[in-house]
Amino acid sequence: MSSFLKVLFRNVLNGPSTDPFPLGETFTPDRLRGKVLIDPELCMGCGTCKEVCTAGAIDLSELADGSGFRITVWQNSCCLCASCRHYCPTGAASLIPDWHAAHPEEDKYVRIEQQTVKYEPCSNCGTLMRPIPAKLARKLYASSPELDPEQLRHLCPACRRLRDALKGRPFPVAAAKVPAEAQA
Amino acid sequence: MSIDHLLKKLSVRSPWLFRINAGSCNGCDVELATTACIPRYDVERFGCRYCGSPRHADVVLITGPVTTKVRDRVLTVWNEIPEPKVTVAVGICPISGGVFRDSYSIDGPLDRLIPIDVNVPGCPPRPQAILEAVVLARSIWMKKLGLEG
Numbered sequence: 579m580s581s582f583l584k585v586l587f588r589n590v591l592n593g594p595s596t597d598p599f600p601l602g603e604t605f606t607p608d609r610l611r612g613k614v615l616i617d618p619e620l621c622m623g624c625g626t627c628k629e630v631c632t633a634g635a636i637d638l639s640e641l642a643d644g645s646g647f648r649i650t651v652w653q654n655s656c657c658l659c660a661s662c663r664h665y666c667p668t669g670a671a672s673l674i675p676d677w678h679a680a681h682p683e684e685d686k687y688v689r690i691e692q693q694t695v696k697y698e699p700c701s702n703c704g705t706l707m708r709p710i711p712a713k714l715a716r717k718l719y720a721s722s723p724e725l726d727p728e729q730l731r732h733l734c735p736a737c738r739r740l741r742d743a744l745k746g747r748p749f750p751v752a753a754a755k756v757p758a759e760a761q762a
Numbered sequence: 763m764s765i766d767h768l769l770k771k772l773s774v775r776s777p778w779l780f781r782i783n784a785g786s787c788n789g790c791d792v793e794l795a796t797t798a799c800i801p802r803y804d805v806e807r808f809g810c811r812y813c814g815s816p817r818h819a820d821v822v823l824i825t826g827p828v829t830t831k832v833r834d835r836v837l838t839v840w841n842e843i844p845e846p847k848v849t850v851a852v853g854i855c856p857i858s859g860g861v862f863r864d865s866y867s868i869d870g871p872l873d874r875l876i877p878i879d880v881n882v883p884g885c886p887p888r889p890q891a892i893l894e895a896v897v898l899a900r901s902i903w904m905k906k907l908g909l910e911g
Contacts, residue, residue: 596804599890600897610888633854633861633885655858657885680882680895682902683873686857689883 610675611658614651618693620670620711623647627662627671636662645706646696653679653689668714700734702741702749707734770909776809777903779896780819780843784836784872786826789886790853794823796889797896803889810896816842821899823892827855827862828870840876846906848899850880852892857881 597604614635627649628636635655640647651662662671681689697706710718715727733741740749781794797803798812805811813819816839828836840849854860856872863871872878879902882895904910 595801596807597802597890600893604890633858634863652858654881654883655854655860655863656883657854657861659885677884677888677891678894679884679887679891680880680898682880682898683878686873686881 606675606677608675610677611660611673612675612677612679613653613673614656614658614662614691615672615674616649616651616691616693617670617672618695620668620713621649621693621695622668622670622708622711623649623695624667626665626667630661630665631656632659632661633657641694644697646694647708648692648694651691653691654686668711698732700737701729701732702737703734705734705736767909770907774904774907774909776811777820777848777900778813778818779805779810780813780816780822782822782824782836782839783832784824784826784856784870785829785832785868786853786855790825790855793886793889793892794825794852797892800889803893805893805896808897808900810900816840817844819843819847820903821848821850821896823850823852823896824856824872825852827859827865827868828872828875830867830869833869833875837875846903848879848903848906849876850882850895850899851878852882852895853887854883854885857883860885 623638625638628638633655635652635657637650637652638647639650658673660673663669663673695708698709699705700707710731712728712731715731719725719727719730730738730741737749779798781791783791797805810821816822820843822840822843824836824840826832851857851872855862856870856878859865859868859870862868869875880895880899882891884891887895901910
């Protein structure tokens with residue numbers, strides 16, 4: 579009898595244990611996996627996320643005119659396993675704890691995360707390429723203070739090789755065409 | 763507003779829920795049981811309760827990617843639910859096929875077979891997200907009855 583009264587008292591003091599949601603606020607853990615976001619500043623379009631995506635929810639395709647690429651995450655297919663975040667080499671994929679996912683049928687195909695990334699011309703030869711994100715370039719060249727990451731990230735891979743071979747001498751004028759031929 | 767309409771509005775409050783497992787892994791079913799049985803979420807606050815017979819149901823919650831084996835049974839049970847009914851697809855499996863998409867034994871996604879009203883993606887969705895979906899389904903159900911909006 580007395581233990582029953584103890585429980586009764588405790589319940590009266592603490593109030594109901596029911597979460598007031600959806601009539602009031604509810605709690606959201608900070609690390610809850612609710613929705614995938616792609617950062618267009620960091621995405622290099624390598625396709626690792628598309629490869630590892632358990633549900634096949636990620637699509638990565640070149641734009642029709644070849645001026646960039648488009649990455650699409652279909653939220654209604656995403657199983658929130660966070661493989662994309664785990665394997666993304668540049669940290670472009672992230673998950674936010676936004677779990678408000680219920681939606682009427684007409685919004686079904688609207689719920690996508692889509693980012694378009696445009697290529698930029700190489701500062702030496704003009705070939706269209708995706709520059710290395712500034713944050714990543716600083717990290718990559720951190721051990722070589724004599725290199726300027728800001729300058730290197732705007733060079734295409736072929737021109738970076740050429741730059742290494744020239745050992746600090748300026749690019750020859752004719753070299754502007756070399757990478758284009760090498761790629762062809 | 764007629765007295766008939768007013769009486770109907772006063773009396774109609776509680777959509778009963780019915781649960782169909784269309785080949786689910788049981789993850790979403792556990793979350794559905796959680797929303798109903800755990801006092802923290804308590805779906806019965808909205809007058810919703812799970813019923814045992816599809817003939818008593820108003821809102822049907824379907825989980826699972828609709829396997830070939832279970833397809834006809836799902837359609838049979840779904841057709842037994844009286845109109846107006848609201849169909850809720852719980853989890854990514856009925857919505858898109860989820861991780862089972864393109865499998866030889868999957869006949870989904872569900873909206874190819876029956877009209878869906880509310881989707882709640884997640885693998886599985888949070889109990890709060892399911893509560894949100896039930897509240898949305900309830901408002902759609904009231905609209906179908908001509909009592910709201």
